[in-house]
Amino acid sequence: MTIKHPSILLAGLALGMALTAAPPARAALGGNADSVGADSTALQGQLRSTSLVQYDVESITSGALVVHEYLTLAGQVFAVTWAGPVPPNLQQLLGSYFGEFQSAALAAHRANPGMRRQLDISQSDLVVESSGRLRDFHGLAYVPSLVPAGVALNELQ
Amino acid sequence: MKHAYRWTAPLALSVLSACGGGSSHPGSTAPKAYTIGGSITGLTAAGLVLLDNGGDTTTVAANATSYTFPTALGTGIGYAVTIHTQPTGETCTITNGSGTVGSANVTNADVSCTASPTYTIGGSVSGLTASGLVLADGSDTASVAANATSYKLSTGLPSGTTYDVVVSAQPTGETCTVANATDTVGSANVTNANVSCTANTPPPVTYTIGGTIEGLTAAGLVLQDNGGDNYGATAGTAFSFTFATAVAGGGAYAVTVKTQPTGETCIVSDGSGSVASANVTSVIVSCSQYAANLGSNVVAVTVGNGPAAATSPVFNIPYVTVKVCEPSSPTTCAIINNVEVDTGSVGLRLLASALTAPDGGSPVSLTTINDPGTHANTIGECWRFGGGSGAWGPVATANVSLGSETASGVEVQVINDVMDGAPTGGCGTVQFGNVSDFDANGVLGVGVMQQDCGTGCTTVSAGDYYYTCTSSSPSSCTQVGMPVVNQVPNPVMGFAQDNNGIILQLPAIPDAGLPTANGYLVFGIGTAGGGNALTATTVLTADPNYTTFTTLYNGATLTAGNGTGGIIDSGSNALFFPNDNGPTTNVIDTSCIPGGAFYCPEPPISLTAQNENYDGSGTPSTVNFTIDSIADLSSDNYALDDVGGPTTGSFDWGLPFFYGRAVFVAIDGKSAGGTTGPYYAY
Numbered sequence: 156m157t158i159k160h161p162s163i164l165l166a167g168l169a170l171g172m173a174l175t176a177a178p179p180a181r182a183a184l185g186g187n188a189d190s191v192g193a194d195s196t197a198l199q200g201q202l203r204s205t206s207l208v209q210y211d212v213e214s215i216t217s218g219a220l221v222v223h224e225y226l227t228l229a230g231q232v233f234a235v236t237w238a239g240p241v242p243p244n245l246q247q248l249l250g251s252y253f254g255e256f257q258s259a260a261l262a263a264h265r266a267n268p269g270m271r272r273q274l275d276i277s278q279s280d281l282v283v284e285s286s287g288r289l290r291d292f293h294g295l296a297y298v299p300s301l302v303p304a305g306v307a308l309n310e311l312q
Numbered sequence: 313m314k315h316a317y318r319w320t321a322p323l324a325l326s327v328l329s330a331c332g333g334g335s336s337h338p339g340s341t342a343p344k345a346y347t348i349g350g351s352i353t354g355l356t357a358a359g360l361v362l363l364d365n366g367g368d369t370t371t372v373a374a375n376a377t378s379y380t381f382p383t384a385l386g387t388g389i390g391y392a393v394t395i396h397t398q399p400t401g402e403t404c405t406i407t408n409g410s411g412t413v414g415s416a417n418v419t420n421a422d423v424s425c426t427a428s429p430t431y432t433i434g435g436s437v438s439g440l441t442a443s444g445l446v447l448a449d450g451s452d453t454a455s456v457a458a459n460a461t462s463y464k465l466s467t468g469l470p471s472g473t474t475y476d477v478v479v480s481a482q483p484t485g486e487t488c489t490v491a492n493a494t495d496t497v498g499s500a501n502v503t504n505a506n507v508s509c510t511a512n513t514p515p516p517v518t519y520t521i522g523g524t525i526e527g528l529t530a531a532g533l534v535l536q537d538n539g540g541d542n543y544g545a546t547a548g549t550a551f552s553f554t555f556a557t558a559v560a561g562g563g564a565y566a567v568t569v570k571t572q573p574t575g576e577t578c579i580v581s582d583g584s585g586s587v588a589s590a591n592v593t594s595v596i597v598s599c600s601q602y603a604a605n606l607g608s609n610v611v612a613v614t615v616g617n618g619p620a621a622a623t624s625p626v627f628n629i630p631y632v633t634v635k636v637c638e639p640s641s642p643t644t645c646a647i648i649n650n651v652e653v654d655t656g657s658v659g660l661r662l663l664a665s666a667l668t669a670p671d672g673g674s675p676v677s678l679t680t681i682n683d684p685g686t687h688a689n690t691i692g693e694c695w696r697f698g699g700g701s702g703a704w705g706p707v708a709t710a711n712v713s714l715g716s717e718t719a720s721g722v723e724v725q726v727i728n729d730v731m732d733g734a735p736t737g738g739c740g741t742v743q744f745g746n747v748s749d750f751d752a753n754g755v756l757g758v759g760v761m762q763q764d765c766g767t768g769c770t771t772v773s774a775g776d777y778y779y780t781c782t783s784s785s786p787s788s789c790t791q792v793g794m795p796v797v798n799q800v801p802n803p804v805m806g807f808a809q810d811n812n813g814i815i816l817q818l819p820a821i822p823d824a825g826l827p828t829a830n831g832y833l834v835f836g837i838g839t840a841g842g843g844n845a846l847t848a849t850t851v852l853t854a855d856p857n858y859t860t861f862t863t864l865y866n867g868a869t870l871t872a873g874n875g876t877g878g879i880i881d882s883g884s885n886a887l888f889f890p891n892d893n894g895p896t897t898n899v900i901d902t903s904c905i906p907g908g909a910f911y912c913p914e915p916p917i918s919l920t921a922q923n924e925n926y927d928g929s930g931t932p933s934t935v936n937f938t939i940d941s942i943a944d945l946s947s948d949n950y951a952l953d954d955v956g957g958p959t960t961g962s963f964d965w966g967l968p969f970f971y972g973r974a975v976f977v978a979i980d981g982k983s984a985g986g987t988t989g990p991y992y993a994y
Contacts, residue, residue, distance in 0.1 A: 218773035221874070238875040240768025240857075241775025242696050244737045260700055260741040267909050268751060269626030269885045271744075272656070273959055274699030275907060286959050287698030288656045288883070289759055290766055291858045292775070293875030293961060294700070 183250035185298055188230040190250065191215075209303050222248065227303050234297035242285070242292040249296055252281050256296070259283075346413050348391045349380035350406075350421035360404055361397035362423070369396055372423075379423065385413045393421040401470060403428045430468030431497050433475050435490070435505040437461055445488055446481035447507065453480060456507070463507065473497045477505045485512050519587045521565045522554035523595025525578075526830055527819035533578055534571035535597065542570060545597075549820040549972070550829065552593065559587045567595050577603040581830070598830040600817055602974075605843045608716045609810045609835045615818065615951040615967070616828040619650040621747040627825075627950045628885035628967040629751055630818065632833055635713040636662065638676050639721050642711055647672030650753045653816060653833055655977050655992075656881030656964075657757035659764040659800035660712055660722070661695060661703065663746065664729040666753035678708035678726060683780040684798050690732060692779035692789045693725050693800065694739035695764070702740025703727045703749075706781070712803050714756075717835050719806025723799075727754070733789035737776030755883070756803065758814045758833075760854050760990035762980050763799035770795060802979055810836025812982035813989060815844055816882055818951075820972030823916075823940065825949030829971070837976050838985030846985025848976050848993035850933040852878075855926035856980050856990055862928055863963035865889055865921040872926035876961045880975055880992045884966030886910060886952075887937060888959035889921070902958060904943035910957040916940040921963060937968070969994075 183190050191213040195202040205212040210233070215222040220239030224232050237243045246253045259276040260283075273286040274294075285294035302308065348364050352372065360372040368383045385391055392410040404425040411418065433449055437460045445456040452467040469475060476494040488509040495502070521537050525545055533545040541557040559565050567583035578599040585592070602610045611632050617625040630653045637645035648662060649671040668675045683689040691707040705727040712719045728745030744750060757764065769777045771793040778794035781787070805811050818831035836842045852861040860877025863870045868890065870876050891911075892899045904912035917939050922932035940954035953971045969975070978989030987993075 218771055218775075219768050219874075220773055220775050239773075239775060240765065241773065241777045242698075242700065242740075243775055245700055245741060246738060256700075257741050263907055263909075264699075264701065264742050264749075266906060268624050268748065269629070270699060270909055271701065272698040272881075272884055272964070273888060273909075273957075274701075274741075275909065275958075277907075283700075284960055285698060285700045286888075286962070287875065288879065288881065288964075289658060289757070289761060289764065289859055290768060291860065291875060291877075291962075292696065292698055294698075295960075 183224070183248045184232050184235055184252050184296055185301065186232050186250050188213075188226055188232075190232060191224050191226070209306050225297075227301065231301055233301035233303070234295065236293075236295045238293040240290040240292070242287065242294070245285075245296075249283075252296070252298070255281055256283055343386045344415075345384035345386050346415070347380050347384045347417045348393065348413070348421060349378060349417070349419055350393070350408070350423060351378050351419075352376050352423040352425065354425040355399060355402065355404065355423070356425070356427075357399040357402050359397060360395070360399040360402075360423075360425070363394045363396040365390070365392050366394075372399075374399070387413050387415050389413045391418060391421070398428075399425060401428050402426060428470040430470050431499070432464050432468050432501045433477060433497075433505060434462060434464035434501065434503055435477075435492070435507060436503075437463055437507045437509070439509040440483060440486065440488065440507070441509075441511070442483040442486050444481055444483040445479070445486075445507075445509070447477055447490070448480040449475050449477050456483075458483070469497045471497050471499050475502065475505075479507075483509065486510060487512055516560045517589075518558035518560050519589070520554045520558045520591045521567065521587070521595070522552060522591070522593055523567075523582070523597065524550055524552050524593075524826065525597040525599065526550040526821070526826075527599040527817075528573060528576065528578065528597075529599070530573040530576045532571060533569070533573040533597075533599065535567055535580075536570040537565055537567050539566070539568075545573075547573070549822055550826055551822075553597075561587055561589050563587050565592060567597075569597075573599060576601050579603050579606065596828070596830055598819070600819075600832050602815070602817060602832040602834050602843060605834070606715070606832070609839075609842050609844065611715045611833050613653060613816065613818070613831040613833050614828055615831070617950050618751045619747050619753055622751045623748040624751075625950065626751045626885060627952050628955070629950075630816070630831065630882055630967065630970075631752065632714065632756060633671075634660070634662075634754070634756060635673070636667065636676055636678075636724075637711040637713070638678065639709050639711050640679060644676055645673045645713075646670035646676045648753050652750065652752040652755045652883065654755050654757045654881070654883030655759050655814075655816060655975070656879060656883040657755065657764065658759045658761045658802045659725060659757045660710075660754065660803045661705075661725040661727055661757070661800075662754035663727050663750070664705065665747065667726065676710075678710050678724070680706045680708045681723060683792065684795060685792060686780060686782075689780040689782045691794070691798070692731055692733070692735060692781045694735050694737065694776050694779065695725060695727070696740060696775070696777065697744075700741040701744055703744045704731070704735060704739040705729045706731055707800060712806070714833070714835070717807040717810060719803045722803050722806040723801060724803070725800055731789065732781040732783040732787040733779075735776055735779050735789050736791060739776065758802060758804055758977060760813075760859050760977055760980055760992065761802060762805060763796050763801050765794070765799055766796060769793065769799065804835060805979060807835060810839045810842050810844070812839065812984040813837045813976060813978035815974050815976050816970060817974035818967075818970040818972070821951050821953050823938070823954055825945055825952040827949055827951070829951035831970070837978055846976060846987065846993060848974070850923070851976075851987055851991050851993040852923050852933070853925045853927070853987075854990040854992060859990065860962065861926045861992065862924050863921055864924070864932060865963055870961065870963050871928070877926065878923055878963040878965065880965040880969055880977070880994070882967050882970060882975075884964045885955070886966050887939070887956040887968050888962075888964035888966060889956065890960060890963075891958040900939065900956075900958075901941075904941055908958065910942040910955060911939050912941040912943055913939055914941055914944075916954060935965075935969075
């Protein structure tokens with residue numbers, strides 16, 4: 156897995172424009188564009204939107220925590236990334252995938268009880284990479300089947 | 313006597329003749345004489361001597377068929393043939409052996425010989441359990457099998473023969489002796505030349521005394537066992553040693569340091585005891601320039617298999633023992649072993665179970681502190697891990713002691729304690745709360761920061777961390793911004809002295825690892841009288857926001873920042889670094905472990921990275937390291953030097969980095985050895 160940090164990605168995507176968020180519907184990964192607004196509200200963050208050829212990026216900033224949600228051109232969230240002094244509430248960001256994530260995380264913990272600072276989950280319909288420590292948490296989650304054709308995953312780091 | 317008799321008789325006879333009738337036969341010759349003899353049958357051996365009239369003898373050759381005495385007798389003279397000496401191995405008898413000489417030679421004093429009866433030589437055998445026993449009587453030998461209870465020599469001996477049974481070869485591991493070994497054969501088989509065997513007394517079994525010497529980097533160390541046997545050691549990576557003199561099973565051993573090495577102090581642990589039935593290899597000799605201050609500003613660190621209650625021990629966790637006392641009752645103290653030393657976090661966190669059932673002392677009950685906003689509610693903390701998990705529990709105050717250092721009234725987190733409510737965010741994907749989750753009784757966070765979260769937690773944000781919890785019905789916990797001064801602090805800051813940072817030193821260990829490794833945690837850097845001067849050659853200033861410095865690896869620059877950079881982290885049990893991040897594709901196999909959490913290169917690979925100040929200033933410091941496949945490392949070894957795994961964006965110099973190094977960790981804003989923290993140095 157090659158996952159660069161979201162802040163690196165942001166540096167190359169600085170052509171954002173303001174977007175007025177729609178009222179919250181439901182949250183996050185796999186959800187529609189409305190869910191981004193829900194996340195932003197839940198995370199008490201500010202929202203910024205960037206449109207690219209293959210996908211859109213919605214960036215939520217809450218204090219020092221930055222969350223990026225990646226949407227297909229059809230408006231479905233196919234990936235989220237985060238970085239900040241504290242980790243985000245993943246129940247909010249992963250939405251309907253949280254249950255699967257939680258089961259996989261528990262299994263990973265039991266398989267490698269020493270791995271507290273890092274989690275790598277790679278399943279057919281969900282990939283999560285989460286790591287960090289004191290004041291420095293970051294991660295990425297995506298749904299492989301939703302990733303638009305031609306998008307290199309390491310772009311999303 | 314024979315001689316006199318032999319010649320007296322003829323003389324008497326001639327006198328009689330002369331006086332009796334000689335005058336009537338004047339001119340007659342001497343009387344005629346006749347020989348005495350007979351046939352011999354069955355004589356096959358030499359040695360037969362016959363005797364006539366007790367005086368005349370004749371020796372008969374083997375196989376003779378007749379005999380004749382040399383002396384002839386006159387008519388009317390009595391004769392009596394007897395056996396003077398029997399032939400060897402035969403017994404002869406005489407028929408018609410006596411009579412009176414007539415007018416002819418006597419030829420019918422016949423001798424008949426037959427072979428003598430023989431008798432066997434033997435006896436009982438007792439105690440023989442092994443093969444190899446050979447008994448002998450002269451040239452006659454007999455091999456006796458293991459577990460035999462009797463023996464018999466093959467050659468029979470006639471009566472009168474002297475025998476002498478000896479052991480010509482002893483059986484394996486036994487010694488045999490023969491009773492009644494020598495005597496003369498009578499008229500029956502000999503059955504009392506008894507053999508008795510006993511196992512040889514084994515030479516006393518001895519066992520060697522030895523163990524492992526760790527951290528020795530100077531010359532001059534001499535160890536001594538039992539006050540006499542000396543072992544001179546030379547500096548090197550942790551290595552095993554053995555005293556020259558072995559000790560008998562059950563004997564005592566006592567290993568001491570006879571001469572300390574130059575500039576270092578070596579401490580012996582598990583150095584004395586009784587030898588069981590195996591070599592002693594458990595003596596640990598731990599050497600360090602810091603060991604002299606053990607118990608003052610230095611405490612022992614052990615990398616080992618951790619608390620017994622942990623179900624699946626994890627390698628590369630450094631443990632110390634912490635003493636925790638109730639501030640309201642300072643003599644009520646718990647001794648808690650197996651607390652993990654973590655340079656990657658800040659704050660002391662203890663499992664509630666470790667406080668209620670400590671390793672020593674007495675159970676303690678810590679008083680929670682009030683939320684500074686409400687002055688009433690308790691503070692709940694969700695301590696977060698990079699993997700998404702969390703540990704939930706209240707913040708309380710404690711008097712914390714390590715060695716002679718004490719932080720009084722310091723805020724600590726009590727994990728998995730009873731709380732008034734639950735965190736709204738759930739506190740992580742998986743909530744850690746028991747010994748097995750941590751493989752420790754707690755975590756001693758001694759990183760570069762003053763508090764655990766800093767300004768990232770002073771306002772309520774997307775991340776759940778601090779909560780205010782009310783017992784008012786319904787009890788609940790809600791996220792709250794926590795002022796920095798009220799956050800869980802670095803406990804080192806609470807010490808009266810030696811409070812600007814720590815040094816964590818572990819010994820160099822072999823590539824294959826060790827079951828345990830013994831090091832030292834030193835408090836203070838360059839503090840007065842602390843023996844803790846900043847002797848590092850590399851000092852890396854860290855970003856005060858992110859705690860990281862900058863690492864260059866595989867062509868990529870991992871700049872200190874949000875989610876990137878380098879860190880020296882004793883709380884990570886391997887070196888975690890990007891697998892294929894950078895211009896140079898250099899992917900290391902991770903397939904040997906499900907989930908790919910660790911690297912599996914075959915053969916081991918040598919890699920290099922450079923560390924530099926967080927802002928890129930100064931000269932980069934090159935670090936060479938080796939990664940071996942985790943599949944090749946013994947699960948018996950809890951100290952492993954060459955383990956690594958993949959991560960993203962950052963270079964986590966985990967515990968393997970500490971082997972063979974003293975790592976200095978200076979706290980943000982504190983002057984330590986002339987340089988202000990936050991920094992890492994080695």
